[in-house]
Amino acid sequence: MPAVNKEQIAAANLNYRMYPLEFFLDTQKELGLRSIEFCAVAPHFLMDYEGYRDTAPIRAMAEEKGLQIVAFTPESALYQFPVAAYNDEVRELAVPYYKNALRAAAELGAKIMPLDIAGGLKTEKKEDILARAVDTLKKIASAAEKAGVTIAVETMPVGDSAAVNTLPELLHLLEAVNHPSVKAAVDISAIRQARETLEEWFEALGDRIVYIHFTDGKPEGRLVWGEGLHPLDNYLETLEQYGYTGYLGQNSNVRGMWFDKSLLAEDGSFAGREFYPDNYWFYPPAADKKNLEAFAPFIKD
Amino acid sequence: MKYFSKDRFCNFNIHYEAFFPFRYFCECMEKLGIRNAELIAGHQSLFMDDKHISNLTEQKKLLREHNIKVGSLCAQSCRFQYQFSAKEEDLREASFNFFSNGIKVAAELGAPLLQVNTGWGYMNEPKEEVFKRMTEMFGRLCDIGEKFGINIACESLRPQESLAGATVRDIRKLYDILNHPRFKVMIDTCAMGVSGETIQDWFDAFPAEDIIHTHFQDGTPYFHLVYGDGKRSLNDDLKALYDNGYKGLISQELTLARYYQDPFEADKRSIAAFSEYLY
16 A cells, blocks of 8 residues: 655645635644645735745744645735736746745745636637746846745646646746746646646656646546546555655635625634535534645555 | 616626736737726736736736726635735734725826725634724725725625625614725625525615625535626626616626636627627
């Protein structure tokens, strides 16, 4: 049976955007986890091209709870500053935005910065989008090296980005950037949608894969393990086979249709406490607990 | 029956924003014969944030060339970066500055209103706390609205998005407390439907002249769909607006991932669905 270290499981705060940061960290401590993927999103973090929220209290709060921030993920798709922005003004601001992200990452103790490539149009050539992504990456690569942080570029599904949707496109991008601080992350949901496999990625990239966003799916989506169709044991075997000992970022994210109708009648607020497969956001600790239960048989301590 | 003039129809460029340039949106609008646009601000097609507003000369030129009026300006408020009910002071001030810039952009583009929602706060704090912060933020921004001659049109959210601003009751409470001439409300048929409300419920709660805008689309009640793709009745929905003397725009907020890939196709079906009801 394949095995995984508890430290490899990096809990992410994406489903916790309607809860305070401390609540997220407390939950991970209670679950006995030790590694955090800190997604730099409001309200947990504020960052732009001019500056960012003080990192020291965040790091201290995590460490006090026995948690280490291992990856720092700037919002590179939903906010204003995609890496391959077609708007020149936006792309110019993206450079200091990501440089700030690298600095913040280093201050928080993270060695990895997962990054998406978005901002291109369906009406332009993929090469043009790729060229802009390469340009931005080249401009921030030395800042990454200086900060001691590796940029881990992942692919995105075609529904989310107009370029860098496949392994060949990512290989092309990495070759063009050609910098030791710019490597690859697997986003398992994106590679499934591209009909690619982990094996293909490891064969092509080997130890240049420095991070994995690792979730279940039905077959798509980013579900907690045990909620989808994918065999966790097979995936872990593959990772073992290729000697991957890096982090497995748990970036599940479901804000679907379930809610407790009594909440509409009450004036009190406070959401439920159970796990609802159709909505992790109302009470994300239940989703994280369910996820960890799927990992439990494989965890060596 | 034909309930409204075609001049009351409005198209929101939210499904164009991700993958299509502003010029393409304007061209599609002209091809479809639509005169009113609702525009999303905060991304590449109309960039602004809490510190900076882009030069909008090019956008204004395109709007003029394609004979498009801006009926509503929506400053991005659904991606968690900025919100009306933020707790932390830095986030609150960034949000205030962002929405203030939204008001300025609305004024510059000739839009009569800034379209917003209530924000959400935290799920594990008392709703009254969220409500208090929300009220304070609306008060400040309504004053900015007054300065620039812009109304604030507030919609409700789905309960998944906010427990403090999910019902017509919440919005009415906000309306009463604020009692500000610039605070107006709007109907979003998705949030309304998910919360189990009807268009009539909203007109029963507010004077018709204070419901100044709509996000008017089909739903299951979930999703923001082209009429025909969901379960709502376009005839009944338009009749409810008509019977209540609605005076604002009928704006299409279409947000299915599939529409993002080919927004023009979605719009063609949308306008076709409306054609028998518009004169």
